[in-house]
Amino acid sequence: MTTPILEIRNLHARIEDRDILKGVNLIIPPGEVHAVMGRNGSGKSTLSYVLAGKEDYEVTEGVVLLDGQNLLEMDPSERASAGLFLAFQYPIEIPGVATMTFLKAAMNAQRKARGEAEMTTPDFMRAVKTAGTELNVDTDMLKRPLNVGFSGGEKKRAEVLQMALLQPKMCILDETDSGLDIDALQVVSKGVNGLRAANRSMLVITHYQRLLNHIVPDVVHVFSDGKIVESGDKDLALQLEAKGYADFDGAAA
Amino acid sequence: MAQSLPIRLGAAEATLIAQLTSVGATAEAERLSIAGLPTRRVESYHYTDLKSLLKAVPPLGLAANAASAPALRVAGAYQLMIANGVIQSSTTAPAGVIVGKAEGGALSTRDDVLVHLNGALAKESLSLTLENSVDPVIQIDRRIEGEAAHVADSLKIFVADNASAVILETFSGSDAAHVGNHATYLAVGKNAVVTHITVDLSARAVSHFATNEYQLADGAKLRTVTIHAGAALSRSQVFARFAGPGAHGDFTGLNLVADGQHNDITIDIRHGVAHTTSQEMYKQIARGRSKAVFQGKIVVERDAQKVDAKMMMQGLMLSDEAEILSKPELEIYADDVVCGHGSTCGELDADSIFYLMSRGIPKAVAETMLVRGFIAEVLDPIEDAALNEALNGVVDGWLLEA
Numbered sequence: 001m002t003t004p005i006l007e008i009r010n011l012h013a014r015i016e017d018r019d020i021l022k023g024v025n026l027i028i029p030p031g032e033v034h035a036v037m038g039r040n041g042s043g044k045s046t047l048s049y050v051l052a053g054k055e056d057y058e059v060t061e062g063v064v065l066l067d068g069q070n071l072l073e074m075d076p077s078e079r080a081s082a083g084l085f086l087a088f089q090y091p092i093e094i095p096g097v098a099t100m101t102f103l104k105a106a107m108n109a110q111r112k113a114r115g116e117a118e119m120t121t122p123d124f125m126r127a128v129k130t131a132g133t134e135l136n137v138d139t140d141m142l143k144r145p146l147n148v149g150f151s152g153g154e155k156k157r158a159e160v161l162q163m164a165l166l167q168p169k170m171c172i173l174d175e176t177d178s179g180l181d182i183d184a185l186q187v188v189s190k191g192v193n194g195l196r197a198a199n200r201s202m203l204v205i206t207h208y209q210r211l212l213n214h215i216v217p218d219v220v221h222v223f224s225d226g227k228i229v230e231s232g233d234k235d236l237a238l239q240l241e242a243k244g245y246a247d248f249d250g251a252a253a
Numbered sequence: 254m255a256q257s258l259p260i261r262l263g264a265a266e267a268t269l270i271a272q273l274t275s276v277g278a279t280a281e282a283e284r285l286s287i288a289g290l291p292t293r294r295v296e297s298y299h300y301t302d303l304k305s306l307l308k309a310v311p312p313l314g315l316a317a318n319a320a321s322a323p324a325l326r327v328a329g330a331y332q333l334m335i336a337n338g339v340i341q342s343s344t345t346a347p348a349g350v351i352v353g354k355a356e357g358g359a360l361s362t363r364d365d366v367l368v369h370l371n372g373a374l375a376k377e378s379l380s381l382t383l384e385n386s387v388d389p390v391i392q393i394d395r396r397i398e399g400e401a402a403h404v405a406d407s408l409k410i411f412v413a414d415n416a417s418a419v420i421l422e423t424f425s426g427s428d429a430a431h432v433g434n435h436a437t438y439l440a441v442g443k444n445a446v447v448t449h450i451t452v453d454l455s456a457r458a459v460s461h462f463a464t465n466e467y468q469l470a471d472g473a474k475l476r477t478v479t480i481h482a483g484a485a486l487s488r489s490q491v492f493a494r495f496a497g498p499g500a501h502g503d504f505t506g507l508n509l510v511a512d513g514q515h516n517d518i519t520i521d522i523r524h525g526v527a528h529t530t531s532q533e534m535y536k537q538i539a540r541g542r543s544k545a546v547f548q549g550k551i552v553v554e555r556d557a558q559k560v561d562a563k564m565m566m567q568g569l570m571l572s573d574e575a576e577i578l579s580k581p582e583l584e585i586y587a588d589d590v591v592c593g594h595g596s597t598c599g600e601l602d603a604d605s606i607f608y609l610m611s612r613g614i615p616k617a618v619a620e621t622m623l624v625r626g627f628i629a630e631v632l633d634p635i636e637d638a639a640l641n642e643a644l645n646g647v648v649d650g651w652l653l654e655a
Binding site for chain 1: 602603604605607608609610611612613614615616618619622623625626627628629630
């Protein structure tokens with residue numbers, strides 16, 4: 001059997017004194033797109049932060065392997081260089097750091113961490129231009145400070161642009177549809193679909209089925225009270241949309 | 254009520270009094286023996302108590318034959334040097350630049366001990382007259398060389414009407430416990446456009462004091478950048494006076510303070526006439542056990558209607574032991590003006606560091622990017638590419654020392 005891109009076994013995590021993740025088990029084989037759906041507060045976003053290595057969360061139990069490597073031993077930048085990418089629900093605005101400068105720093109940091117040579121400026125510009133064209137990201141936007149004053153749609157397009165440039169093995173999309181209108185949703189989804197590949201897996205976190213019409217998952221998981229309570233094919237998302245979460249987690253909506 | 258008891262004079266004060274007497278400045282000597290160096294009870298020195306901070310003053314500097322390289326290299330710049338108070342002009346002046354010497358100091362009289370000392374001790378001033386726009390950056394390299402010395406030097410710059418120029422002053426020299434007292438008077442002519450940058454790169458044993466006085470005529474546009482990146486103790490004073498309508502000033506600075514340092518930027522901006530505007534933007538970064546001080550005063554005089562002045566100080570704390578002190582003051586005597594001030598202080602944002610790291614950028618690099626982002630507002634307006642790069646290099650150098 002091939003090594004899964006992501007393997008989560010019995011993951012428990014807490015923030016301060018509150019247990020949020022209570023035994024997550026999830027295996028994502030290469031090339032598959034999995035969706036995690038769940039109501040607000042079920043711990044979906046916590047899962048994405050814990051995987052990316054945010055300091056505020058403490059992992060109390062469990063194992064996470066990224067392509068066979070122990071993810072939990074790495075700091076966030078090492079996780080990224082190992083091939084993990086989190087598309088943020090709310091990308092952070094960073095005044096004073098030009099988007100272009102940031103992109104180059106990120107690409108070269110990852111190359112350096114993997115022992116590869118730094119990219120030349122012309123190669124970098126070409127890569128940015130190619131990826132930007134598909135996502136309607138023009139160079140003017142890239143000269144602006146990172147995410148500062150970007151509209152909701154621009155922020156999400158910038159996230160997918162970063163994903164396209166960094167070529168991760170494992171993409172986590174945290175509520176990528178939030179703050180997007182229909183047109184922006186289509187552009188972003190098209191960008192994400194363009195990155196589907198045999199050696200790249202994705203975890204799409206959402207609480208609306210809408211996004212999954214655009215990014216069609218191979219497997220859908222229902223998340224409730226810090227763990228996965230049900231898994232199925234894409235039709236599970238439709239059932240959830242029709243019936244609500246109560247049928248799956250037993251709690252009143 | 255006047256203090257009737259004689260004050261106790263310290264070693265630094267005794268030396269200063271003897272030095273003032275030796276150059277014949279008896280009135281200054283007497284003033285200092287009565288008042289002493291300012292303590293925190295003097296409002297303008299509230300956070301920089303010179304009486305306790307300035308422990309000793311070395312002998313008055315002798316002429317130095319310094320030929321060392323400038324502390325900061327800016328490609329294409331025209332350079333002048335003042336070493337231990339003695340003016341040494343080097344390369345050929347660009348067209349329209351007249352270099353000369355004038356007797357005595359450069360500053361207007363004001364109730365300030367550093368101004369008094371400079372006026373009494375600086376024997377001559379380097380005078381620089383710009384008759385027209387000057388393309389190359391004009392760099393004045395002010396140095397204190399050799400054994401520990403007390404040096405007062407002085408510079409007068411006149412920029413003609415409609416001219417434009419970028420003037421850089423760098424302060425450096427040998428690694429000894431110097432006390433430098435530097436003065437610059439800059440008159441900006443009608444509709445002239447001037448950028449004036451001062452960078453302290455003194456060795457860590459030095460006490461660095463600089464007073465910059467500005468006079469802005471009608472329609473003049475001035476940008477000042479005060480950078481502290483050296484010296485154990487430093488204080489830069491920025492005294493500006495708006496004397497003609499339509500003048501605008503951007504007063505900016507970076508106070509970079511590391512372990513064991515106490516650096517102070519004190520500004521006093523006077524809008525003396527109507528329809529003048531200014532923006533003050535100062536950033537302070539402190540690490541280790543250190544103290545960064547900013548005092549910002551804006552005065553709008555009675556007839557100066559329609560003045561628009563906004564002042565901002567932002568502090569970034571890189572350690573728990575660092576102190577950042579900020580005192581904004583507005584004194585407004587006119588009734589139709591827009592004036593404001595703000596002051597913020599914080600640490601690097603953890604969410605921002607996480608975001609950068611989540612893209613593969615190591616923590617130390619992420620922090621450096623955020624610090625550079627923090628100061629970008631101050632350095633970005635410097636358009637000359639070589640100069641901008643040199644100033645960013647100063648900041649990078651400071652960050653690397655950590």
